[in-house]
Amino acid sequence: MSSVTDFDAIVVGAGPAGAAAALELARAGRSVCLLERGPFPGSKNMYGGVVYGRILDTLIPAWWEEAPVQRWVTRRSTMIMTGDQAVTVDFRNEAWGAAPYNGATAYRPDFDAWLAAKATDAGAVLVCSTTATGLLREGGRVVGVRTDRPDGDLRASVVIACDGVNSFLAKEAGMYPHTDPSNFTVGVKETIGLPREVIDERFGVRGDHGVDIEIIGCTGDVPGGGFVYTNGESLAVGLVLSLPQLAAGDTRPEELLRRMKTHPAIAPLVEGGEVLEYSAHVIPEAGYEMMPELVGDGILVAGDAAAMCLAAGIWLEGVNFAIGSGAEAGRAAARAIGRGDTSSAGLADYRRRLESTFVLADHHRLRAAPHLVMSPLAQQQLPKLACGVLEDLFTVTNPEPKPGLRRIVRRRMKREGVSTREALKQGLRALRTFG
Amino acid sequence: MSSPSYPEISFETRMGAVEFRVDEDRAHITVDDTKCRDCSTRGCITACPANLFVPTAAGGILFNYEQCFECGTCYLVCNREGAITWTYPEGGHGVVFHRS
Amino acid sequence: MLVAACVKYVDLRPQVDRLTGHVTDGGTSGWSAADLAAVETALRLGETWSAPVAVVSAAPESADAALREFRAVGVDRVVRVELGLEAGVELESSDVANVLSDTLRSLDASVVCCGDYSADRGSGSVPAYLAHGLGAAQALGAVEVHTEGPGSLRLVRRLDGGRREQLVVDAPCVISVEGSVAELRRASLGATLAARDAPIDVVPVPGLHGHASPVTRPWSPPARVQPAPAGDAALQRVVELTGALVERTPPRTVELSADDAAELILDQLRAWGYLESSAQESSE
Incomplete structure (x- = not known):
């Protein structure tokens, strides 16, 4: 191994994973270079979502007093819809609207820049507008990265690849065996500007409280889901679409999004707004089952690059897993540098630590969930069944006597072609997955 | 499912709301469209969120790289080995999100 | 001889309220393409004439990180003129030029490159005022810049009807260039890392009195008082x-x-x- 290094560690990508890794390395007294290909951290990043900040408690005490948050989510709705019907499970919890809070909406360019500034405050060296184009290797071992700046080679004892879902570095290191498009979804999203008072009124919230609506059955023939989130003076409205089926069909993403926005349950929420920004990003949907090798000789992988995105229907989380895995990668790298052994053996406790925390525990437990959520049963039959049963239950048919619930369910199951046996089987599967 | 009160914006308006710092010197996407001629699926045309891939009358694919979200959908759905070459644009260039 | 570039730190994506016309800061400040072209032009002239290159900007402290990027591409000296104005207060172009020309004179700048207009709806008149203040020749709005000899430049600029005009100016001179003239070179990684701690000379100019930034309001026709109409019915x-x-x-x-x-x-x-x-x- 070459003894000449520019830094103890190089972190590629200043998103939540990279910023957390650089923060922990800098706090451990290691010299760390944080590379970002955008003009500022967060400039390439979008999400369909909510930042769950519990993981930040240990990293940045009282983070909620300074993080650039749009609204605190105090109302969580799960909506199941058909063409013109919708069933919503709506949960409101005022406790989430006060410290230490549960989840927040935020603009990622703001949030990621804030988190990266924490790393630079701790001593990390942030270099923006610099794309890592490849790995420097010596005898199979990673000793640095090549960047697209003139004289752009940079050497370090450890490289932490937090370079996002397309992670060219993890692929170059041979840590991704293959990329199967069915493991990915693409998220498309409109940021729709509306006055604060209008949002407060339409969504029934006040002050800095906000709403998170997850939707299933809104993506036509393409398996996926939808979401509506409230920011301070805008809404995030978008879809998550399974790549193979999207590509095989002939309806483009923005058309699918338009259809959801005209649904009677969504149109009154979004109408009259102005599209402030449109964005898209690929999501590593399959989670645990698509994870690459996390540790190599001189390299660790964290965040979306390691497919640490939980897309399990009722749970949609990513930023927290990115921060969690990035921070562990930073700590593991710092310990390995301290011991003078940054081989894969020296870095191996990264994976062990992840397994003992929520990062891999959640992914492992919910490893079957992505497939379940994307199954035709959840995507097509469940919405029709749920809406149909409730339609029969709540449609007053006097002077006909009311039918019993059991009869309604049986009739609707028959109409949707769901056998009792299949329903029980899938119900058990769901219990096993989520239980 | 239609609501007359919701006028849909044009695709150009939609993309006009996004900042792109275009690299005039290098296209970060290239398409070898000899490989696209016998492709029956052409998933990139439907799936690319930025609508950067357009079929040509000659049976090939015309592509643009300037308004790219850099999401990676195109190469992931491409089923012709090596038809789409896709890298990140030069540092500092490409899409810049502000409110996403 | 020293070649200088004057650049303005501006909001690159101001948010304009379509109803009220109110402009708010988009939070992304930087340099316009024309200003970047001016810096690149200065660097090329400096290389041709083996002259040092300086960048001068009347900007707040928040511009320091962006100014250091000029050090990374090879600018020898970066001078930030600290006007000490409160937010929302602007100087007249002539006053900005006065302040800048004092600094440029102290640097002994013989050729000054500017962008032809700023991205923030400025008047684009600072280069002309600078030439006046420095007693230098001016050649503004160039689409091409060529060197003729030490301190001598040949510029091409647009005229009406697609015609072009060639101007030859000798130092001392002030030129302004369009953004298409040159693309600022990319800094090497080492220079970028080194420039993080590069010094920026700050020249405070106290006691300036600006005027409030113009506030844009929607136009409404002025009311005219009319006598009450006569008539019974x-x-x-x-x-x-x-x-x-x-x-x-x-x-x-x-x-x-x-x-x-x-x-x-x-x-x-x-x-x-x-x-x-x-x-x-x-x-x-």
């Missing part, structure tokens, strides 16, 4: 107010040669009494 008053039954000259369409048409328009304007005062002046 409401209908009469409405007719009076709207002038519906008042005799008027009906509009007519005429086809005339340009000279005759102009004469007819002047006759009509005289008939309406618009040209009386000027007619009197010219007759006197």
Whole structure:
């Protein structure tokens, strides 16, 4: 191994994973270079979502007093819809609207820049507008990265690849065996500007409280889901679409999004707004089952690059897993540098630590969930069944006597072609997955 | 499912709301469209969120790289080995999100 | 000899409220393409003439990180003129030029490159004021810049009708360039890392009095006070107010040669009494 290094560690990508890794390395007294290909951290990043900040408690005490948050989510709705019907499970919890809070909406360019500034405050060296184009290797071992700046080679004892879902570095290191498009979804999203008072009124919230609506059955023939989130003076409205089926069909993403926005349950929420920004990003949907090798000789992988995105229907989380895995990668790298052994053996406790925390525990437990959520049963039959049963239950048919619930369910199951046996089987599967 | 009160914006308006710092010197996407001629699926045309891939009358694919979200959908759905070459644009260039 | 570039730190994506016209800071400040082209032009001239290159900017402290990027691409000296103005207060272009020309004179700058206009709806007049303040030649709005010899430049600029004009100027001179003239070179990684701690010379200029930034408001026609209409019945008053039954000259369409048409328009304007005062002046 070459003894000449520019830094103890190089972190590629200043998103939540990279910023957390650089923060922990800098706090451990290691010299760390944080590379970002955008003009500022967060400039390439979008999400369909909510930042769950519990993981930040240990990293940045009282983070909620300074993080650039749009609204605190105090109302969580799960909506199941058909063409013109919708069933919503709506949960409101005022406790989430006060410290230490549960989840927040935020603009990622703001949030990621804030988190990266924490790393630079701790001593990390942030270099923006610099794309890592490849790995420097010596005898199979990673000793640095090549960047697209003139004289752009940079050497370090450890490289932490937090370079996002397309992670060219993890692929170059041979840590991704293959990329199967069915493991990915693409998220498309409109940021729709509306006055604060209008949002407060339409969504029934006040002050800095906000709403998170997850939707299933809104993506036509393409398996996926939808979401509506409230920011301070805008809404995030978008879809998550399974790549193979999207590509095989002939309806483009923005058309699918338009259809959801005209649904009677969504149109009154979004109408009259102005599209402030449109964005898209690929999501590593399959989670645990698509994870690459996390540790190599001189390299660790964290965040979306390691497919640490939980897309399990009722749970949609990513930023927290990115921060969690990035921070562990930073700590593991710092310990390995301290011991003078940054081989894969020296870095191996990264994976062990992840397994003992929520990062891999959640992914492992919910490893079957992505497939379940994307199954035709959840995507097509469940919405029709749920809406149909409730339609029969709540449609007053006097002077006909009311039918019993059991009869309604049986009739609707028959109409949707769901056998009792299949329903029980899938119900058990769901219990096993989520239980 | 239609609501007359919701006028849909044009695709150009939609993309006009996004900042792109275009690299005039290098296209970060290239398409070898000899490989696209016998492709029956052409998933990139439907799936690319930025609508950067357009079929040509000659049976090939015309592509643009300037308004790219850099999401990676195109190469992931491409089923012709090596038809789409896709890298990140030069540092500092490409899409810049502000409110996403 | 020193080649200088003057750049303005501006909001690159201001948010404009379409209803009220109110402009708010988009939070992404930086340099316009024209200013970046000016820095690249200065660097190229410096290389050709083996002269040091400086960048001068009247900017707040928040511009320091962006200014250091010029150090990374090879600018020898970066001077930030600290105006000490409060947010929302601007200086007149002539005052900005005065302040900058003092600094440029102290640097002994013989060629000054500027962007031809800033991205924040500025007047684009600072380069001309600079030339005046420095007593230097000026060649503004260049689309091409060539060197003729030490301190001598040949510039090409646009004229109406797609024509081009060539100007040869010698130092001391102030030039301004369009953004298409040159793309700022990319800094090497080592230089980028080194420039993080590079010093920036700060020149405080105290005691300046700016004016508040212009506030854009939606245009509304000014109210005109009209006497109350006379008449007993409401209908009469409405007719009076709207002038519906008042005799008027009906509009007519005429086809005339340009000279005759102009004469007819002047006759009509005289008939309406618009040209009386000027007619009197010219007759006197």
